[in-house]
Amino acid sequence: MIFDVVVVGGGPAGATAAEDLARSGKKVALIDREGRIKPCGGAIPPRLMKDFDISDQQLVAKIDTARMISPSGRFVDIPIEDGFVGMVDRKDFDPFLRARAERAGATRFTGTFLRIEREEEKTFLVFRDKESREEIRLQTKYVIGADGARSDVARAEVPGGDKIPYVIAYHEIIDAPMAVGNYQPNRCDVIYDGRISPDFYGWVFPHGHTCSVGMGTGVDGFDLKQATADLRRMAGLEQAETLRKEGAPIPLRPMDRWDNGRDVVVVGDAAGTVAPSSGEGIYYAMYGGRIGAMAVSAALASGRASDLKLARQMFMKDHKMTFRALQSMQDAYYHSDERRERFVSLCHDVDVQKLTFESYMNKKLTKKRPLAHIKIGIKNVAHLTGLVSPQYT
Incomplete structure (x- = not known):
């Protein structure tokens, strides 16, 4: 089979792109490693739920208050009026999105991206199958790289893809079903304290019967696990059972270019679309996946690879000012x-x-x-x- 599009990465960006393309009648392959859970606070706004048809069933909690905590321990509680912050657990949310893409018609593969090969005018994506360990070659017209920060697709195919600045995020999912210590199951705590993170922030985000406690930093040698232990102690959660631990890079700014001018475009974390200051990424990943799918659809219809540039153009048109404002705030205060x-x-x-x-x-x-x-x-x-x-x- 010759695919119209092969999507590499089945997180929110890749799964959204695959679903949208499959629903529009395109022949889509979705390749994901599976088994990897990204460290993520899991916050999503109602706008995401509306735009991407996410029901309350996918939420593990609804947050009605945000607490900002200073280095001195002082805090400000901010009520979330006329809305809420929805919380998802990526352990369950990402598989849900992949399964939805498959139901829409995407063909799923489980494996690891290796390279893109080209013969004359033909493009082939090569990946290693997780079960057989064999290399599998898929012929395709276009490739969408949605394989996260430090994307292998971006580094191999897109100019500047090997130079995205990032912070390392680390969190622990712990058992915390009810109020204890300084923790409240309906409140997100954001900690601005150089002892927890010298250049970003720490968080305590409720997930229903569990809680995400973590932080991020771009400072080499900073002890992420000790900072998280300190954060748990500050919140009164040091005795809670630890269910899992996860770490990964989070990009700091959108790439200057998202396509290779021929047959590849990157979206989501692979394109650097995580909001400065807040580190919010799920909405921007899903939005990026959607406009990446639109750009590829345009290229398929027109035969012009230059249409792949539409992905970045549309994203920046809608979100450039927000990203600039958040970056200015981070530069000024962090x-x-x-x-x-x-x-x-x-x-x-x-x-x-x-x-x-x-x-x-x-x-x-x-x-x-x-x-x-x-x-x-x-x-x-x-x-x-x-x-x-x-x-x-």
Whole structure:
């Protein structure tokens, strides 16, 4: 069989791309290693559930409060009004998405990407089958690389694919079904503390009967496991049973180019589409998978490989300003505890809270209440310049 598209990677980006292409009548192969669970807090907004037809059945928890914790231990509780943050466990969510793509018509393979070979005008994707350990060769017109940060497809095929900056994320899934210590099963805690992460943040995210406790950093030699142990102790969760431990890189910015100009385009973490500051990736991965599928569909219809560029163009059109704003915030506040203290204090502002979660829910920078934006800008400058002291209630 000659496939229209081979998708490498069955996480949220790859599974979404495979499903969309299969539903549109394309011949799709989906290759995934399986057995690997990405370390992830698991937060998804209602916008994702609506856009990608995700029901409440896939949620392990609904969060109605976010707590921001400063280096001094002070905190700000932010109520999530007119909505919620849904929580999924990637152990179950990713297989659900792969199975849905298969039901839509995608042909699934389990194995590891090896390389892309070309003979005259033909393209072949070669992978090692997990069960037989044999190399299998699939002829295809296009390839979508959705194989995560440090993507093998991107490094082999896309200029700049070997130079994406990243942080290493590590988390532990623990047994924590009810309130204990400082932990609440309906509240996400985000910890801005250089002892937990010198350049990013730590988290305690409820997953129903379990909880994800972890952190990320780009600092070489920083002890991720000790930081996570310290975080568990701060939350009063040091005695909880550890169910599994996971670690992986998380990219820090979108790649400048997502395609090779011929037959390959990358999406999701492979393209670097994780939001700065927050590290949010599931929504942007699924959105990237969808527009990657649209770009490949356009190329199949037109015969122009240049249409693969549409994936990055569409993504940046919709999310460039959000990513720029989040990057500016990370650059301004994440590199010293004095700045982190001021950032958490700034989060006390009601306008900051409302605009932050409106943007999170809608996945765009809200244009409502222009006076609120001006106020936030003035307060931001005041905090950064030290004109005001951190304030809490």
